[in-house]
Amino acid sequence: MGKIFEFLREYGLALLVGVVGLSCFGYGFWQAIAPPPVVVEISHDTDAESRVAKQLVVDVSGAVVNPGVYTLPEGSRVGEVLVAAGGLAASADHAWVSATLNLATPVRDGEKIYIPANQQVGESASQQDQQISASAGQKTAKVNINTASEAELDTLWGIGPSRATAIVAGRPYGTTDEIIAKAGIPQSVYDKIKDAISVY
Amino acid sequence: MITWQVAVVTTGILSGIAQSIGKRQVSRMSAFQSGVLRDGTILLVVAVVSVVQHLYGFSPLYLLFVGVGILESVMQAAYYSASREEMAGTVVFSYPLSSLLIVLSSGFLFSEWGYFDPRSGRGLLNILALCLTLFLVFFYQKRDDTLTRTKRFHWSAKLLASALMVVVANLAVKWAVAVAGVKPASYMFWEYLGLLFGGIVFVYARGQDLHVGRRQVVWGIVQGTLFAASVFWYATLLVTVPLSLSSIVRRVAIVTVTTLAGLFVFGEHKRINSGQWVSLALGLGVLAMLLAV
Structure with a gap:
């Protein structure tokens, strides 16, 4: 237990900033590989015309x-x-x-x-x-x-x-x-x- | 019209000069403070370039670059921590590892194996240049063996993480500008926003602040401006230039210029050992080889 506290005291901040960085990285990566959304445009006026x-x-x-x-x-x-x-x-x-x-x-x-x-x-x-x-x-x-x-x-x-x-x-x-x-x-x-x- | 090799060497020279200024600065303030000053200046320069190029707006994809920047700041902290324990080994361990990993990963991800095909003369020359680059950093500084076994393990882990982050950052910039079509200024803006955020967090978490002397600020701005020019130019070149080769050229140029600056500007000639002289000769040789291709 003492070792864990010692580790967290030494590297806790780096881990926290790293988690923030990884979250941003992961979300951006997911956005990069996700297929583009299918956009359906409905325009009644155009159809009528x-x-x-x-x-x-x-x-x-x-x-x-x-x-x-x-x-x-x-x-x-x-x-x-x-x-x-x-x-x-x-x-x-x-x-x-x-x-x-x-x-x-x-x-x-x-x-x-x-x-x-x-x-x-x-x-x-x-x-x-x-x-x-x-x-x-x-x-x-x-x-x-x-x-x-x-x-x-x-x-x-x-x-x-x-x-x-x-x-x-x-x-x-x-x-x-x-x-x-x-x-x-x-x-x-x-x-x-x-x-x-x-x-x- | 200059060739891409010459252009990459020039970006390396600019970074080498900036690094030498940073080396001079760390004796007057902490590496974290110096990093924040440098990254803040880069962000400012890139923001101006973005405004000039009308690069406004935000895409969720940019969070990827912010994430790269934040992770870079963490790995930068790991690098500073490792170099405090043993500076010489840090350079020897991380530089060749990241160079080798960049070549391997860009060969795999961007199909750049052709540049290292041993069946062609050019490929053989590039392989030789890579090997010499690895040797170059081994000669750069003498290794200090005073670390205990546990400390050496922590030190190695920090440097491994740091080297991996250098690889990820290089792959990210290449992918962004050459595959995803992101403008270099946009990429750099979001990356350095993340880097600056991480840097500021580390500065304040260490009980420091950003109050440094005016002279240091001026030098920090000069360093940041040189880095900004270097990285922006390099990112622009990466749109068409192979990452594997250019990373070697750039890395060798940085190490060589830093050594030369130490020799002629900072008067380190009395402290330079025989290994560093070999490293300098190798660096110039590798540059000559790659520029001759």
Whole structure:
């Protein structure tokens, strides 16, 4: 016991200062080797702004089923805009759409898309592109599965009254092959009519 | 443009001059008082450098450096205590041990083995320089064998702890400036804050105070300023320079300058024995070897 007291008397202060030093050293060392904390920043305003920035507003008018102003996700294409507008109206010139309108083109925010009717196309085609107008005239109009009546659908090969009702019930369609899944049309029937139908 | 070897030698010369001034001072005040005066001046110089470099703020990491400083003050106290018992053996024991440990640990921690690869001429030269450095301090002073067995054990333990702390301090500064990207001034500020804290505690615990003569204060400031310049420059060099080699160069420069200062400035030529003359010759030889690389 006496030796311990003698040791503490001689080295007690050094031990105390050493413990303070070791504590600082240990804590600093732990800070040095500890992985950096994961910081999660949540900013509602930024999210809202980015959501708004990721949407497009497009005006669709002319020979479509439901003309109007539509809000679509950024990166949407012309084809998707036409689907949102209910597809091409019966009066729309399908030949003009096929020959002139690139459905794969991405739309820009604030853009206007105008679909001319048959008569208008005839008028403008004579002024703009005689060749397109001529070839369009030779083409047979397709049945728009988004807008056609049950009677019109009934005229298609393999489509009877019950399947026509199922097609109308399954609207809207983004692509023609969706009638297989949405309206239960057999693949074999779809293969026969796929060139005679459209979604615009 | 000077090479890093010359720059490290210069830092060693500055430290050697500062150490010689300190050697002159301890006859007029205690080693602890002299240490506080020196460390306080270094802290002041480094604080000014930190302000100039806009190094403000605190990180929990800096506590590591404060801890190194406080532990250094404890080991410094152990060194003073051991040197009171036997000055000659203290130098012989602690200098080569810390040098060897620095080379080994920096080889392991900072992958500096390549500088001591015996298959290359440069590696062989460096190994030779290391061996000569170890011999140099053995010749530096004659050993006093008047210590009892128990006292010799305590003395050895104090010096072992002191040598280990020198190694830790060297590794810490190298890691801080070269790995962690801490600015040398920041590292030094927090390290010397810890050193000063420990030093003041020891001064007052020994019943002393910081009232020393004006002349001593002036010399203490000169010593501290020289040390500050030396350590700051050395820490800056360590960002790119290998610790293992530079520690040898610096150590040899310090010992050589201290001996030369004793010889020419303090008129110790009558007291210098043959061993110290050998040590001086070896020191100059090692410096010439390392500078020639």
